[in-house]
Amino acid sequence: MKFTSLCNSIFDQTIKDYHTTDNVDTAISNPYELKTIEYYLYLKNWIDTVQWHFEDIIRDPNIDPVAALELKRRIDKSNQDRTDLVELIDSYFLDKYKDIQPKADAKINTESPAWAVDRLSILALKLYHMQQEVDRKEVDAEHHEQCSKKLAILLEQRKDLSTAINELLEDIEAGSKYMKVYKQMKMYNDPDLNPVLYEKKNK
Secondary structure (H helix, E strand, O other): OOHHHHHHHHHHHHHHHHOOOOOOOOOOOOOOOOOOHHHHHHHHHHHHHHHHHHHHHHOOOOOOHHHHHHHHHHHHHHHHHHHHHHHHHHHHHHHHOOOOOOOOOOEEOOOOHHHHHHHHHHHHHHHHHHHHHHHOOOOOHHHHHHHHHHHHHHHHHHHHHHHHHHHHHHHHHHOOEEOOOOOOOOOOOOOOOOHHHHHHHOO
């Protein structure tokens, strides 16, 4: 099985599992063995799915300001969890390919495998929710037609991105490309790097 076939299957399963309750406070029930790549892929997409719905909720024009601030904090934490997990998945790839000797003319990719997988996870969510729009009964024909066109484009995107990720992994295995991972070094969460935080700390 190609790696992205595994990804897409797990992502679709995760989204379906989430929508059995469709509640951002539902506890995750990861069916895969701890610390396997399947476990991390399921967890990755669960985080993305919950955050997708956070982003829907916070755009409610009538949301209570106090509730909105609390939700913004949850979104910030979710973003950090997402980044941490992407780096963890890249660590999996680094370990998997640690014995591969890159060729003298090997090239680096614009993004690491895990960040490409991150885009594939978000794409699975777009596909699910665009399909929901296509299936809505109370909308007019124009809405249905526009969403059907968008769904077709998203399906093509998933096919292309899946192919590109598989080819990247094959190139890394063959030594024609190599991985180089940079930590995100986000500054606004770091009390030593965000001036709003460190200026208050030093007062």
